[in-house]
Amino acid sequence: MTVSEYIVDYIIRQGICDVFCYPGSTLGFFLEALRKRRGEIAAHLNYHEQASAYAACGYSLAAEKLAVCLIMQGPGATNAVSGIADAWLDSIPVIFIAAQVHTSQFKGESKIRQIGVQEIDTIAIVKSITKYAKTVLKADDAPYELERAWQIAVSGRKGPVLLDIPVDISRTEITERGVEKAKEAAVLRRYYDRFDAGVIEGAAREVVAAINAGARPLVIAGAGIRQANAVEEFKTFIDAAKTPFVTSLPAQDLYTESPYYEGFIGNLASGSAGGGAVEMTNRADVVVTFGSRLSNRTIAEGNRDFAPNARLVRVDIDEDELTRNVKENERHVVCDARLLLARLGAEKAGYNDFEGWRNVCEDIRLTGEHEAGSKIARPVADFLGKLPQEAVCTCGSGRSKALLARALELRERARVNRVLFTAGLGAMGFAFPAAIGAYHATGKPVYCITGDGCMQMNIQELNYIAHHNIPATIVVLNNHRLGQIAMFQDRNFSSNYFASTEDSGYHAPDYKAIAGAYGVKYSNDLHENSGRPEIIDVEFDW
Ligand SMILES: Cc1ncc(C[n+]2csc(CCOP(=O)(O)OP(=O)(O)O)c2C)c(N)n1
Ligand SMILES: [Mg+2]
Numbered sequence: 001m002t003v004s005e006y007i008v009d010y011i012i013r014q015g016i017c018d019v020f021c022y023p024g025s026t027l028g029f030f031l032e033a034l035r036k037r038r039g040e041i042a043a044h045l046n047y048h049e050q051a052s053a054y055a056a057c058g059y060s061l062a063a064e065k066l067a068v069c070l071i072m073q074g075p076g077a078t079n080a081v082s083g084i085a086d087a088w089l090d091s092i093p094v095i096f097i098a099a100q101v102h103t104s105q106f107k108g109e110s111k112i113r114q115i116g117v118q119e120i121d122t123i124a125i126v127k128s129i130t131k132y133a134k135t136v137l138k139a140d141d142a143p144y145e146l147e148r149a150w151q152i153a154v155s156g157r158k159g160p161v162l163l164d165i166p167v168d169i170s171r172t173e174i175t176e177r178g179v180e181k182a183k184e185a186a187v188l189r190r191y192y193d194r195f196d197a198g199v200i201e202g203a204a205r206e207v208v209a210a211i212n213a214g215a216r217p218l219v220i221a222g223a224g225i226r227q228a229n230a231v232e233e234f235k236t237f238i239d240a241a242k243t244p245f246v247t248s249l250p251a252q253d254l255y256t257e258s259p260y261y262e263g264f265i266g267n268l269a270s271g272s273a274g275g276g277a278v279e280m281t282n283r284a285d286v287v288v289t290f291g292s293r294l295s296n297r298t299i300a301e302g303n304r305d306f307a308p309n310a311r312l313v314r315v316d317i318d319e320d321e322l323t324r325n326v327k328e329n330e331r332h333v334v335c336d337a338r339l340l341l342a343r344l345g346a347e348k349a350g351y352n353d354f355e356g357w358r359n360v361c362e363d364i365r366l367t368g369e370h371e372a373g374s375k376i377a378r379p380v381a382d383f384l385g386k387l388p389q390e391a392v393c394t395c396g397s398g399r400s401k402a403l404l405a406r407a408l409e410l411r412e413r414a415r416v417n418r419v420l421f422t423a424g425l426g427a428m429g430f431a432f433p434a435a436i437g438a439y440h441a442t443g444k445p446v447y448c449i450t451g452d453g454c455m456q457m458n459i460q461e462l463n464y465i466a467h468h469n470i471p472a473t474i475v476v477l478n479n480h481r482l483g484q485i486a487m488f489q490d491r492n493f494s495s496n497y498f499a500s501t502e503d504s505g506y507h508a509p510d511y512k513a514i515a516g517a518y519g520v521k522y523s524n525d526l527h528e529n530s531g532r533p534e535i536i537d538v539e540f541d542w
Helices: 003-013 025-036 049-063 075-089 122-129 139-154 176-184 187-194 197-213 231-241 271-283 337-345 355-367 372-386 399-410 431-442 459-467 483-492 511-518
Strands: 018-021 042-045 067-071 094-100 132-135 161-166 217-221 245-247 261-264 286-290 311-316 331-334 392-395 446-451 472-478 521-523 534-539
Touching (some): 003 025, 003 139, 003 161, 018 025, 025 067, 025 094, 042 431, 049 075, 049 094, 049 431, 067 075, 075 122, 094 122, 094 139, 122 132, 122 161, 132 139, 139 176, 197 286, 197 331, 231 337, 245 271, 261 355, 261 399, 271 355, 286 337, 372 399, 392 399, 392 431, 399 446, 431 459, 431 472, 459 511, 511 521, 511 534
Parallel strands (some): 018 042, 067 094, 094 161, 132 161, 217 245, 217 286, 286 311, 311 331, 446 472, 472 534, 521 534
């Protein structure tokens, strides 16, 4: 088998039958390998490598498994960088296979800028935003490097990896020796060896003791729980411990139907849910976090002292993340969330009764005032309420993100749909291709809920959903402005708008004409997907 055939075969053997890609002639041998296996694996051709990369992120988030994205060198790789950065910051396991020029054309360590056609040093560019990035210089190294990259992507704190494969290597046959060497990549095994029964037991004892030592314990659940494939374990734990819990924004869809769920926390939250969550962290005497890096957005740093009266215990898989302390004397438990939560859910000694404290939290949640933003969110909340449970929503950046987050909060105690966020990067242009990825992960209708500005980044993917007749609904929350920027100018520059409104340089396009040009349906009222690609263009003034 050639390197490209081996890699395609490996992807199929891992149970992945979708890849997102954009061609380049250096990717030619991969395309041919994919063509030969087209009954077993689908290559989804987006119309921009940034879209391919975000689609891979959306696929991984929705499927809760690794995604694959193939791109060419040079402009293909540079176009994908935003998606790689998104995967890095939100710990999404994606393997990027980037083609590279022929090894004889490498500029190497020389100071010249380029020798090979469209040559660029992809590895140098992505080094700071990948868990592993390597050029494969010998065909026989490919199986080992692939196995290693794959295991690194899915072990510990997950994230993107990239293999840079010169075109001559991609067409070279691998020998038996090369295939054998792959067995030496034992990253995953070493990872699980670290968390033997003794380690899990010690971690569990610390967390149980911390919770039971408090009169007002609060759990903060982060996106790391889902990344650790530990959602069911978390539910079992919460049902056993019966402690109130809040989530960070990207974990908002974790367990909303739970009677112990008290909202999401952070500076996008408002009203009874978000404001209440802040009040709860203020009153709690113990805060235990699982898989939340307590980002500045989550703890609204600078605005207040986080959890001022609490002992803070942070459970995280990433020791590096824990080098940033948010509180003095915080306790760190480095552990795999799935293994630990499974043990915590089965705690034999049991947990204290926190009924009184839970009622306090419930009162805080219910008596908090709704901001104007929550009122505007009501129609979106009602719309979300109509969606079939299995539909996945994706969310962009800007005010529309806060609106969607608040709409989700308004659906009190209901089980909400999965919502995919670009949390760390906050990238405009994420939501639409991520919805395409989520569609391929689930095969179910997807809803991209986005601003008029965000939609213009990767708008070319309308061609993708039209051509493949994908049941994707794009809800454009259209305020004819870059609302987030205009809001900043309202607050800081006496509403002297610049580059943000329709009379200061920005322009929202005629979405009806655009829908017509691409051949997708168009309407103005919020309704469920009709099984066809559609833009719902809703005016909103916020
Ligand atoms: C790629 C990228 N460029 C710029 C920004 C900065 N930014 C954040 S929100 C925003 C405006 C978004 O406008 P729109 O999608 O219409 O949402 P609205 O705030 O109006 O709801 C901008 C420019 C960003 N987050 N991402
Ligand atoms: Mg807007």
